[in-house]
Amino acid sequence: MTRDQAFYSALTALDRQAYVPGENKRLYDKDPSSLKNRMERENKIVESLEKAVELSGLKDGMTISFHHHFRDGDHIVNMVVDTLARMGFRDLRLAPSSLSDVHAPLIQHIKNGVISHIETSGCRGALAKAISQGLMDDPMVFRSHGGRAAAIEEDEIHIDVAFLGASSCDPFGNANGYSREGEEKSMCGSMGYARVDAQYADTVIVLTDNIVGYPNVPFGISQRLVDYIVCVDDVGDASKIMTGATRFSTNPHDLMIAEATSNVIVHSGYFYDGFSLQTGSGGASLSVTRFLREAMIEKNIHASFALGGITGAMVKLLEEGLVRRLLDVQSFDLDAAQSLKNNRFHQQIDANYYANPYRRGAAVNQLDVVVLSALEVDTSFNVNVLTGSDGIIRGAVGGHPDTAAGAALSIVVCPLMRGRMPSVRDHVNTIVTPGDTVDVLVTDQGIAVNPRRPEVAERLEKAHLKVTPIEELARRAERITGKPDPLPFGDKIVGICTYRDGSVLDLIRNIT
Amino acid sequence: MKITTPASAGTMESGDIMIEIESGEQQSVEVVLKSSVANEFGKQIIATIRGAVEEFGLEYAVINAVDKGALDCTIRARVFAACQRATGSDAFDWGKRA
Structure with missing residues (x-):
């Protein structure tokens, strides 16, 4: 490097330092x-969980997070919490994006004091039942997908260590x-x-059963966010993570x-060339895609994009040119995953990107139409998708309140009834989506429109x-089923259902 | 009318009810109910079963019912069928409003 006096004088004038090797x-x-050689030696892979x-510096009382993209096939949550229990951790706060049937072993870790608090979008199976019966001292906090993203971004949920399974x-x-x-x-x-967890967690540990060559492009999570990588035997049970294409319902109620x-x-006024759309994965809501496809072909109408949990049915519309783009926060079946790939x-x-309530551009705000399933709807159009008609937690908030609030038409x-249980009634067990964001209700026995949308x-x-x-729909249901007796709720609060901004929509009490 | 043989009607399908009926030792109508909607409709279902048995004309019976969310019309139909079979009755009054 040849540098003369003039170089150094100039640097002094610029107030800059010269490069000195080493x-x-x-x-x-x-x-x-x-x-x-570098991939072998200089990598982020550590020998064990x-x-x-x-290395992560995890301590008692800290918050750990997981994602639920492996659904009911997930092995990560149980594997990690088992390990943390063996290592002697206590009072951990669990903040997964959701939980399902497969996570029943957490019951033992809650009883043993390894986990003392849970924030999630949903909970199912034996764990959900135990929570509903009062397993935890601290109520479970439920957030929507958009609400969770906002809470993490605003540091209401501070993730100390994220354990993220990857394919x-x-x-x-x-x-x-x-x-x-x-x-x-x-x-x-x-x-x-x-x-979101990868971006905001203090430490990010990726767990994978498939180490591939650098660079793994395209990537969902960037290397710049990842601290450690652990190789595991399997991240999940492939047959439960994904099934082929979600099949269309053959149930005549669903089809009606x-x-x-x-x-x-x-x-509705929102069916025009270039409209945007989201449909859920439930029986009826998935089948809407099939009927809408015929209408789109007949009237030569194309959608600019479809959003959300993406299914094979939506992929088919993309491939046929009826939908121009898919925005996919969660792939519901193998056809969707293959298409993403x-x-x-x-x-x-x-x-x-999907649903943060504080982001002007959030994709849910660009929706014209969203079709959402419900367990219960009340006469003020409030929707419950979280607790069953028996009052026990058995579902997930998901993107329900986010898309209902964002879409121009929700x-x-x-169905008006499920067996003997009326789905349309005077009061829902738990308000998950407030009625002022719900515009139309479609049942097998009639359509109702929110008076806010004359x-x-x-x-x-x-x-x-x-x-x-x-x-009138609620009365019709009650005429056939009879009026249900009140549920045997106790006095203990076992769940807090929050709205997108963290404010409390409803409380869930224990079932005795 | 008397129960001459234990009998059953219905299925364990969702939306149906399985009724098993036999003559008991008690001089009354006993109903044992297991229902997927027991908390919300248990009392109403038992009342419906009892009513149908009495309407059929039986004073003594033990009934085991396993309910999967059946509507009242279904419950009554299953109870009547079980009673017919248990009593060996073949006098079907189809015109009578059930």
Whole structure:
């Protein structure tokens, strides 16, 4: 390096320092080894989960997080919490994006004091039943997907260590829910919820059963966010993580509801070339796609994008050119995951992009129409998707309140009764989505429009779709089923259902 | 009318009710109910079963019912069928409003 006096005088004038080889210890030294060697030596892979936990600095009372993209096939949560219990941790706060049937072993860890608090979007199975019966001293806090993203971003949930399972990961941390290199053992498609944890957690540990060569492109989680990588035998049970294509319902109630819903969309005023759409994965709401497809072809209407949990049915519309783009925060079936992997117009998005209530551009705010399922709807259009008719926790908030609030037209679908249980009633057990964000209810026995949207009711009536007051639907259900006796709720609060901004919508009490 | 043989009607399918009926030792109508909607409708279901048995004309019976959310019309139909079978009655009054 030849530098003269003039160079140094100029630097003094610029108030800058000259580069001195070896001076800045934070710089990496040049490493002449090959990429092959570096992947072997210089990687972020640690030999065991215990070692990664030690390196993370995890302490009693801290918050750990997980994602639920492996659904009921997930092995990560149980494996990690078992390990932490063995290592002697206590009073941990669990903040997974959701929980399901497979997480029943957490009951023991709650009883033993390893876990003292849980924040999640949903809970099912034996764990949910135990929580409903008063297992925990601290009530479980339920948040929507958008509400969780906002709470993490605003540091209401501070994640100390995120344990994120991945279908593939390279030695430096580029991770994804599929792999373009060889066959992944299991595939979950989009890792939309995990991406928020990766971005905001103090320490990020990726667990994978499939280490691939660098760089693992495209990636869902960037290497810059990942601290440690642990190889595990399997991240989950592939057959429970994903099944082929979600099958269309053959239940005649579902089909009646789906056809009526498609008609509502077509005549709602929001069915135009370039409209946007989200449908859920429930029986009726999934089948809407099939009826709507026919209407789109017939009237030569295309959707600019479809959002959300993506299913094979939506992928088919993309491939037929009826939908121009897919924004995918969660892939519901193998067809969706394959499409995410292979189609560049099928884009992986994170939960912040999807539904953060404080983001003006959040994708839910760009929705024209959303179709959502419900367990119960009351005569003020409040919706419950969290607690069953027996009062026991058995569902998930998911993106329900986010999309209902964001979409120009939110349509809730459910049968008027399920067996002897009326779905439309005077009061829901738990308010998950407030009625002022729900516009239309479609049941197998009639359509109701929220009085807040008289213009929608008018358009439907003009198209000769019969609109019934929601009170009449509730009365009709009660005439057939009888009036249910009040549930045996106790005095202990076992769950807090929050709205997108963290404010409390409803409380869940124990069932005795 | 008397029960001559134990009998049953119905299925364990969702939306149905399984009724098993036999003559008991008590001089009354006993109903043992297991129901998926016991908390909300247990009392109403037992009342419906009792009412149907009495309407059929039986004074003594022990009934085991396993309910999967059946509506009242279904419950009454299953009880009547079980009673018919248990009493060997073949006098079907189809015109009578059930």
